[in-house]
Amino acid sequence: MESEVVEQLGVRLEPLRSSHLPGKASPKSPKAENHPTYREAPKVTANGVHDIEDRILRMTGYYGYYPGYSSHRRDEGSDSHAETPASEASRERSSYQICASVVLKVLGGLLVVLCVSSSWVGTTQVVQRTFKSFSCPFFISWFSTNWNILFFPLYYSGHVAITREKQTPIQKFRECSRLFGEEGMTLKLFLKRTAPFSILWTLTNYLYLLALRKLTATDVSALYCCHKAFVFLLSWIVLKDRFMGVRIVAAIMAITGIVMMAYADGFHGDSIIGVALAVGSASTSALYKVLFKMFLGSANLGEVAHFFSTMGFFNLIFISCVPLILYFTKVEHWGSLSSLPWGYLCGVAGLWLVFNILVNVGVVLTYPILISIGTLLSVPGNAAIDVLKHEVIFSVVRLAATCIICVGFLLLLLPEEWDTVTLRFLATLADKKSEEHGEELTESSIHTRSRSRANGAVSIPMA
Numbered sequence: 394m395e396s397e398v399v400e401q402l403g404v405r406l407e408p409l410r411s412s413h414l415p416g417k418a419s420p421k422s423p424k425a426e427n428h429p430t431y432r433e434a435p436k437v438t439a440n441g442v443h444d445i446e447d448r449i450l451r452m453t454g455y456y457g458y459y460p461g462y463s464s465h466r467r468d469e470g471s472d473s474h475a476e477t478p479a480s481e482a483s484r485e486r487s488s489y490q491i492c493a494s495v496v497l498k499v500l501g502g503l504l505v506v507l508c509v510s511s512s513w514v515g516t517t518q519v520v521q522r523t524f525k526s527f528s529c530p531f532f533i534s535w536f537s538t539n540w541n542i543l544f545f546p547l548y549y550s551g552h553v554a555i556t557r558e559k560q561t562p563i564q565k566f567r568e569c570s571r572l573f574g575e576e577g578m579t580l581k582l583f584l585k586r587t588a589p590f591s592i593l594w595t596l597t598n599y600l601y602l603l604a605l606r607k608l609t610a611t612d613v614s615a616l617y618c619c620h621k622a623f624v625f626l627l628s629w630i631v632l633k634d635r636f637m638g639v640r641i642v643a644a645i646m647a648i649t650g651i652v653m654m655a656y657a658d659g660f661h662g663d664s665i666i667g668v669a670l671a672v673g674s675a676s677t678s679a680l681y682k683v684l685f686k687m688f689l690g691s692a693n694l695g696e697v698a699h700f701f702s703t704m705g706f707f708n709l710i711f712i713s714c715v716p717l718i719l720y721f722t723k724v725e726h727w728g729s730l731s732s733l734p735w736g737y738l739c740g741v742a743g744l745w746l747v748f749n750i751l752v753n754v755g756v757v758l759t760y761p762i763l764i765s766i767g768t769l770l771s772v773p774g775n776a777a778i779d780v781l782k783h784e785v786i787f788s789v790v791r792l793a794a795t796c797i798i799c800v801g802f803l804l805l806l807l808p809e810e811w812d813t814v815t816l817r818f819l820a821t822l823a824d825k826k827s828e829e830h831g832e833e834l835t836e837s838s839i840h841t842r843s844r845s846r847a848n849g850a851v852s853i854p855m856a
Contacts (some may be wrong), residue, residue, distance in 0.1 A: 413463070422701065433718070435474075435581070439813070453731065455636065455712060459709070474584060482633060482739075482839040494528055498759050498760070499760075500756055500762055501759050502755070502759030502763035502803070503634075503761055503763070505751060505754075505755040505758060505763065505764065505767065506658070506665070506763050506764070506766055506767035506770065507767070508747075508751050508766030508767075509748065509751045509752060509755065509764060509768065509770075510767045510768070510770035510771050511774070512744050512747045512748040512751060513614070513748050513767075513768060513771040514610075514614075514728065514771050514774040514778065515740075515744045515833055516529055516640045516741060516744040516745050517605065517613070517614060517771070518610060518775070518778055519608060519737060519741050520533065520602060521605055521742045522604055523560065523661060523734060523736060523737040523741060524605070524606060526734050526737075527733065527734050527804070528606065529605050529719075529726075529727055530599060530602035530605075530606065530715060530725075530726055531599055531602075531715065532716045532719075532725055533596060533602055533738065533741060534598040534599045534602055535595070535708065535712060535713070535715065535716050536599065536738055536742055537589075537598065537738075537741055537742040537745045537746075538594065538595060538701075538704070538705060538708040538712075539705055539708055539709050539742075540705065540742040540743070540745070540746045541701045541702060541704055541705030541708070541746065542702050542705035542706060542709070543702075543705075544627075544698045544701040544702050544705070544746070544749070544750065545561075545566065545569075545698045545699055545701070545702035545752065546702075548694065548695060548697075548698035548699065549565055549698075552565070556568060565695070566699065569695040569696045569698070569699035570699060571696070572689055572692050572699060572700060573586055575590055578654040583703065583707070585817040586688070586689070587703050587704055587707045588707065589684065590681060590684070590685065590700075590704060590709075591704045591707045591708055591712070593677050593678075593680060593681040593684070593713075594681060594704060594708075595609070595708065595712060596673075596674075596677045597674050597677045597678045598674075598683060600670050600673045600674035600754065601613065601617065601670075601671070601674040602832070603670045604616070604668075604670035604671040605669050606667075607663040607664070607666055607667025607670065607784075608663075608664070608667035608671065609775075609779050609785055610775040610778070611668070611734075611772060611775045611776040611779050611785070611787070611795065611797070612654060612668075612671070613667070613671050614772050614775050614795070615650070615654070615673060615772045615798050615799065616650075616651065616654060616668060616671035616672060616770045616798070617674060617675050617678070617793040617797055618647075618675075618768065618769060618799065619647040619648075619650070619651060619675045619801075619802075620674075620675035620676070620678040620679045620682075620800045621643075621679075621765070621802050621805045621806075622640075622644040622647035622801060622805060623644075623676055623678075623679035623680075624642055624679040624682050624683060625640045625643070625673060626679075626681040627642060627679055628683055628686070630685065631683060631687065632683065632687060635809055637809065639804055639807055640804065640807075641804055642798075642801075642804060643667065643801040643804035643805045644801070644805075645724075645801075645804070646797050646800060646801030646804070647797075647801045647802070648718060648797055649794075649797055650794040650795070650797040650798035651672055651798075653666065653790055653791075653793060653794035653797065654668050654790075654794040654798075655668040655669075655790060656790065656797075657788055657791045657794065658774065658801075668776055677837060693757075694753060694754065694757050697753045698753075701749065701753075725833070741746050744839060749762075752764055752768075753768075757768075762806050764804070765806055767804075767850055769799060769802050769803070772795060776795075
């Protein structure tokens with residue numbers, strides 16, 4: 394009976410004699426049998442287990458365990474450490490490229506800002522120069538709007554030169570006509586979508602030119618900047634945009650500037666009429682922009698060029714009758730066509746077209762906020778020309794009104810999350826100051842200890 398138990402035990406212990414457990418010495422070595430140790434390096438067995446950690450994980454049923462898990466983790470850690478210098482180099486290279494692209498975009502934006510402000514100042518000044526010999530504002534507006542037809546051909550030429558696409562102008566025109574709908578531009582959509590925008594465009598330009606006959610270029614350009622406040626108010630009411638307290642303050646400042654501008658000459662004469670015309674131009678411009686956002690949404694540069702050229706065609710076909718009516722009714726009378734100041738007229742139309750192209754192209758090339766700043770810079774530009782060339786003397790009330798309107802315009806350019814960004818920036822500055830203060834205290838304490846040691850002083854620690 395005892396022999397049977399021993400034999401059974403021998404059978405059960407046989408696999409342990411022939412197998413080799415990790416962490417134990419081999420039974421073939423006598424030294425290992427006499428002095429067993431568990432600190433030897435683990436060896437790989439046939440079943441893929443690498444060390445005791447893997448055996449324990451397998452026995453406990455660790456979720457997601459597979460043989461060789463711990464060794465793979467160690468290998469991955471070593472690989473990640475080995476790739477750290479290369480990843481740091483690539484990260485530095487990518488950050489350098491990002492910084493370079495941002496710098497180029499900002500520099501290009503500053504150049505576009507100068508061009509936008511210069512073209513708008515030039516348009517305003519040339520219009521006033523034209524009024525000295527040809528005081529027909531609607532004809533000037535109609536003639537300048539016809540030049541919008543050139544917008545799409547100029548865009549197509551630049552697009553082909555840059556991308557070198559083999560696409561005919563008609564194919565590109567049809568592709569960009571998707572702005573009107575998936576079916577493209579039909580006669581019904583042409584009249585339905587183009588007519589209201591073309592009318593608002595004509596009213597904006599016509600009222601702006603009428604205001605230039607009553608006020609200085611500085612006053613008109615400053616009052617026109619109020620269109621930004623009107624866009625915010627209409628977007629808040631109609632489009633349900635986000636409410637922002639700072640923009641409400643900016644709108645109030647714009648209205649305050651308008652009232653002060655009207656009050657500058659005592660609410661009578663050409664001043665109040667000119668202010669009303671300029672505010673009307675800013676209002677129709679704001680309505681144009683809000684309706685464009687509502688019905689047409691966001692459009693790319695090709696679609697915008699298509700839309701401007703379409704408005705030019707509509708103006709040439711359907712609004713050409715208005716200058717004729719004004720001519721025969723003696724409202725805007727001119728002599729023969731040869732006596733017209735074609736040089737000034739072409740100059741106004743060309744500068745106006747350049748301004749519209751730069752505004753829409755600049756949004757693609759750089760930051761939109763820079764384009765708005767370019768429009769705002771037309772105010773000091775016109776003021777400099779009025780003072781130096783036309784010797785205009787501005788009253789204190791007009792200067793204060795202009796400054797209030799400009800400050801309100803700048804407040805409207807603040808992003809929606811400007812408050813959180815500002816608080817985060819201030820918190821970062823406070824952290825940096827506290828760290829610098831801590832470093833200064835550490836340096837001063839080290840300097841004090843070194844001086845005490847040099848003087849032979851011994852500090853006795855308190856019990």
